[in-house]
Amino acid sequence: MLVSEAIAAALAELGVDTAFGLVGSGNFHVTNALISRGTRFIAARHENGAASMADAWARLSGRPGVVSLHQGPGLTNALTAMTEAAKSRTPLLVLAADVSLAATQSNFRIDVAAISRAIGATPARLHSPGLAVDDTVRAYQTAARERRCVILALPLDVQAGECTWPGIGAGAGTGAGAGAGAGDAGAGSAGPGIAVAPPAGQSAALARSLRGAARPVFIAGRGARAAGPAARGELERLANTCGALLATSAAAKGLFCGSPWNLDVSGGFASPLAAELICGADLVVGWGCSLNMWTTRHGSLIGPAATVAQVNEDATAIGAHHAADLGVTGDVVATARAVTELLTGGHGAAGEVGAAGEVGYRSDALRDRIAREARWRDVPFTDESYGGRIDPRTLTIALDDLLPAERIVAVDSGNFMGYPSMYLTVPDADGFTFTQAYQSVGLGLSSAIGSAIARPDRLTVAALGDGGALMGASELETVVRLGLPMVIVVYDDEAYGAEVHHFGPDGHPLDTVQFPAADLAAIGRGFGYEAVTVRRPADLGPVRTWLDGPRDRPLLVDAKVTADRGSWWLEEAFRGH
Numbered sequence: 001m002l003v004s005e006a007i008a009a010a011l012a013e014l015g016v017d018t019a020f021g022l023v024g025s026g027n028f029h030v031t032n033a034l035i036s037r038g039t040r041f042i043a044a045r046h047e048n049g050a051a052s053m054a055d056a057w058a059r060l061s062g063r064p065g066v067v068s069l070h071q072g073p074g075l076t077n078a079l080t081a082m083t084e085a086a087k088s089r090t091p092l093l094v095l096a097a098d099v100s101l102a103a104t105q106s107n108f109r110i111d112v113a114a115i116s117r118a119i120g121a122t123p124a125r126l127h128s129p130g131l132a133v134d135d136t137v138r139a140y141q142t143a144a145r146e147r148r149c150v151i152l153a154l155p156l157d158v159q160a161g162e163c164t165w166p167g168i169g170a171g172a173g174t175g176a177g178a179g180a181g182a183g184d185a186g187a188g189s190a191g192p193g194i195a196v197a198p199p200a201g202q203s204a205a206l207a208r209s210l211r212g213a214a215r216p217v218f219i220a221g222r223g224a225r226a227a228g229p230a231a232r233g234e235l236e237r238l239a240n241t242c243g244a245l246l247a248t249s250a251a252a253k254g255l256f257c258g259s260p261w262n263l264d265v266s267g268g269f270a271s272p273l274a275a276e277l278i279c280g281a282d283l284v285v286g287w288g289c290s291l292n293m294w295t296t297r298h299g300s301l302i303g304p305a306a307t308v309a310q311v312n313e314d315a316t317a318i319g320a321h322h323a324a325d326l327g328v329t330g331d332v333v334a335t336a337r338a339v340t341e342l343l344t345g346g347h348g349a350a351g352e353v354g355a356a357g358e359v360g361y362r363s364d365a366l367r368d369r370i371a372r373e374a375r376w377r378d379v380p381f382t383d384e385s386y387g388g389r390i391d392p393r394t395l396t397i398a399l400d401d402l403l404p405a406e407r408i409v410a411v412d413s414g415n416f417m418g419y420p421s422m423y424l425t426v427p428d429a430d431g432f433t434f435t436q437a438y439q440s441v442g443l444g445l446s447s448a449i450g451s452a453i454a455r456p457d458r459l460t461v462a463a464l465g466d467g468g469a470l471m472g473a474s475e476l477e478t479v480v481r482l483g484l485p486m487v488i489v490v491y492d493d494e495a496y497g498a499e500v501h502h503f504g505p506d507g508h509p510l511d512t513v514q515f516p517a518a519d520l521a522a523i524g525r526g527f528g529y530e531a532v533t534v535r536r537p538a539d540l541g542p543v544r545t546w547l548d549g550p551r552d553r554p555l556l557v558d559a560k561v562t563a564d565r566g567s568w569w570l571e572e573a574f575r576g577h
Contacts, residue, residue, distance in 0.1 A: 001165045003132045003158055007095070008033030010136045013168050016066050018453065019095075020054040022047050024070025026097025026108075026156060031068045042453060042482070045474035047074055049446035051081035055090045056410065056433050056450030062228065064091035064143045065450070071097040071156070072108030079119060080440050086120035086149040087437035088251070089222065093143045093150050094121075100157035112153040121149040129161030137168050147226060196313040198330025198338055206285070206309055206328055206335075207342035213283035213307075215361045216244040219266050219295065223288020223312060224332045225252040225429045232256065232429075234336035235287060241343050243360015244285070245277055249295045251434050252288075254426040260367050263374055267295040268569030269422050273373040279303055281361070286310045288332045292321040297572060311335050376422040384562055388535045392416060392491055392561045396423035398537050399461075399489065399557075402544055407431055408451045408460045412444025412468035415497030416561070418569045420463035420489070430455065441496075442471035445488065449475060452484045459487065466492040469520060476556075480528040485551040487543075488529075490520050493563035501566025524556030531556040 001009070007030055016034070020042045023031050035041050044050035047069055054065030065085075069075050075096045085092040099106040116123035124139040126132045139152040210216055218239055224231040225248075232255055239246055239261065246256040247263040247270075256262040263274040270278065278284070278301045289295060291310060296302055299322060309326040310318045318327035328335055358364075372378060377397050385391040396419045409424045410433040411417050417436075426432045435447045448462035464472075469490045479486055493500075499513040521531035530553055532542040546555045 003129050003161045004029040005033045007136050010133050012037040019066040020050040021068030026071035027068045047077035048081045049475045051078040052443045052446035053450035055085040056447035057454045060454035066093045068095045083119040084438040089147040091143045091147045098153040098155045116151040121151050125153040126158045129163040195331035195334045198328050198335045202328040203338045207339045210242040215281045216283040217281040218244045218285050219247045219289050220252050220287045221249040221289025222251045227332050230333045234333050238336045238340045243362045245361050249289050253432040255429040283307045389560050389562045392419040406458045408458050410448035410451050410462050412464045413441045414465035416465045416491035418567050441468045445472040445475050462488045464490050467496050476527045479554050486554045489557045491561050520558040529554050529556040534559045
């Protein structure tokens with residue numbers, strides 16, 4: 001068997017049924033070999049888009065994403081999205097064609113391993129035809145079990161070689177899905193492997209801290225989200241026992257949706273009530289959460305007398321961003337379960353969610369206040385729409401009322417990003433795709449495409465700024481070609497708003513970050529979208545019409561938003577810097 005075919009056979013046996021990419025001569029044969037074995041191949045218009053699609057697909061499917069790229073520029077074009085995946089600890093396998101060892105003068109020659117390490121990815125390589133299957137399986141399992149972006153170099157001469165197909169063995173692909181939780185994985189999926197049990201002494205120390213806390217708050221992060229539904233169940237069970245309130249980092253938004261003790265997102269996106277209650281905590285526990293400057297508002301959300309505990313299976317993550325008084329090296333699910341057993345003597349938690357009564361931070365009065373005030377849309381504001389431009393808060397609340405509850409919101413980066421993040425509700429953690437670990441503008445549309453492919457049962461909403469929409473515009477065609485019934489909302493302020501509001505107050509010239517008006521609705525129609533320009537709430541009528549069906553083409557909403565002031569979450573970030 002040709003090595004290019006053996007690679008595809010191995011990945012198919014590992015359960016790979018979806019891959020993304022852009023095909024050139026270097027990855028032509030391996031991509032076609034994947035397709036011939038039943039893999040659905042999603043062809044993007046740009047490699048960066050392909051990698052971002054695979055990243056989002058992996059986050060929502062609970063399995064490693066796979067992206068196939070041409071050698072040289074095919075790989076370097078995807079660097080930004082791969083960096084996002086590496087920083088987000090997304091399980092991603094990059095099939096990166098590479099020049100032959102002897103092709104020392106090839107214009108496509110680059111140091112793939114050095115590039116991989118530079119962006120925080122894990123380098124891997126096909127070393128010879130005889131080892132190609134082993135190298136492929138090892139790379140896939142590293143991506144799955146360690147939640148890593150692995151860049152597997154596929155030299156052309158090795159791809160063209162022949163090997164004996166050995167099969168990979170019945171157990172090679174087993175393990176819990178990266179986002180599915182133990183016991184939820186499909187037969188061919190591979191995941192993070194055996195959960196890391198916390199040391200008994202550390203679990204006991206955390207149990208003592210919780211037992212002595214009067215106002216505990218849990219902040220669950222990316223590690224809790226990756227652990228799947230089991231993480232929510234165990235964290236709520238423990239929180240019921242000790243009376244903790246529940247919050248998340250932005251990356252895990254939606255994890256506790258439906259709980260009466262849910263404060264939603266901690267950090268710059270926190271509502272005034274959430275910020276007040278987190279600041280008032282005497283014990284803050286980060287669960288798979290880095291407690292970075294965004295989640296803690298540069299530390300201002302952690303009270304000066306509060307004890308900080310951090311649970312993470314990676315010991316190097318504990319205390320990396322905010323000092324931790326207590327560190328627990330362990331898996332979120334295993335640690336929460338162990339601590340609950342210590343607090344309850346192995347007799348279970350205090351009851352169902354909301355039945356903990358006057359325990360810890362919880363009271364009937366506070367439950368009522370959370371129900372009334374925890375959502376941003378319940379916070380009073382003055383509508384600042386004027387002159388043919390709509391206040392983004394007014395716009396987003398109206399969209400929240402129109403769009404179906406079963407949705408996925410994928411958010412790009414920029415001055416606008418807090419409005420969809422705070423005012424659009426999501427049903428659970430799978431309802432929010434937040435590719436912001438690298439804070440790159442332009443990944444939002446592609447991550448929305450990957451989300452829509454992973455979860456076709458939900459309506460995917462891409463929330464973009466005009467800068468990100470135009471930066472990623474090549475993938476507008478991909479949405480139409482794939483027949484994805486998506487909604488794309490562009491918050492159009494005709495600028496890179498973050499820079500305008502950062503440098504403008506000091507009198508700096510802004511002509512490099514402000515642009516003439518563009519008819520983005522017309523651009524959408526040119527690609528085959530239904531499109532509407534929105535300047536006031538009454539203009540949203542066509543959105544309702546589209547939602548009523550048949551949704552036979554995607555919808556683009558070009559929202560001309562007010563731009564007089566910067567977003568308060570970025571103002572805080574600028575003050576912090």
